[in-house]
Amino acid sequence: MSEMKKAWLLLQDGTLLTGRNFGASGTVIGEVVFSTAMTGYQEALTDPNYYGQIMIQTFPMMGNYGVNSEDFSGKAFMKGCIVREWCDTPSNFRMEGDINTFLREQNIVGLCDLDTRSLTAKLRDKGTMNGMISTEEITDIDAALKELAAYKIEGAVKAVTSEPAVQPENSDGKKVAVMNLGSTVSAVRELVNRGCDVTLHTACEGIEAFESADGVLLSEGPGDPAENTEAIALIKALIEKKVPLFGIGLGHQLLALAMGAKTEKLHHGHRGASQPVIDLRTGKTYPTTQNHGYVVTGLDENAGTVSHQNVNDKTCEGIRYTAIPALSVQFRPVGPGAGQDTGYLFDEFLSMIR
8 A cells, every 4th residue: 555645624613633635635615424334335426425524434434345336225425435444455346446545536535543443423413514634734724614604505306316217127017106305326226126017207397297107216415405385285185186106315304394294303313224113013123224314393192103213212213104005214214135124115015106
């Protein structure tokens, strides 16, 4: 490994830390968040839900099994990546390259040689905050802090869905239209595996793209749910037509907003692969994959009931609606092959479709 040059991290509370640079060089500002996942760094780096953010990986090493495009979630949108250590000698029979080269190609600024667990503890205590990574020494702290205070993630959904989505192969099964809000890979795979005829559309295409479907899946996505007024209005129109709906992640939040609930920003968000969630109907707890910073609150009891709850902080993780044919969850439902076995939610959604 060639000698790495210094790089700096400045947090919104004035904390200034020095580490080493890998990946791309430069200066970036983003919302600093942490992920507790021990594996899956390829999926995380290419997860559109990290749009406008700087990710801290709490697991001490990244890159030990290289990178493989088959495992990507989509296109990389995060601003920066912070790790304790990155591996310059990866080993895996499937790998196509190394993490350092991948970050340079994707223009993601990397920072290593920091105490990432101490940094995570700070964010857990003080909450998510903005930060700046720079490969040039930050000398004017006051000016930099003003930039951090002014930074806000806006227009996230439109930014990550500007390119046409790849259409999966059609089948003769139930017709499901996916409202692509930024992240659809695993959900589309689950639907196709169940024999569905899946098409992907963005909210800006209007109701014509969705009303002929047997059901609509509202996908994951990044950013503040309340700013997606166009998508919320479209969901309200689908509700009026009694189209069966299944919301995941951001889709869960937008469906709740369309039904009169509210959303609030969490103290430090849920990001990782083992967030414990209990299905209140069965009493069974599942380790779930999540990546979000907002939570649904204020659900009208006449509209539906909370179906799933986060074991750690008791926040809403799912809703089964009674007033409309719909359900939604905050986490990513996956089949048993991923060791989480929450794919039954797709079956429940399909049972709503006549």
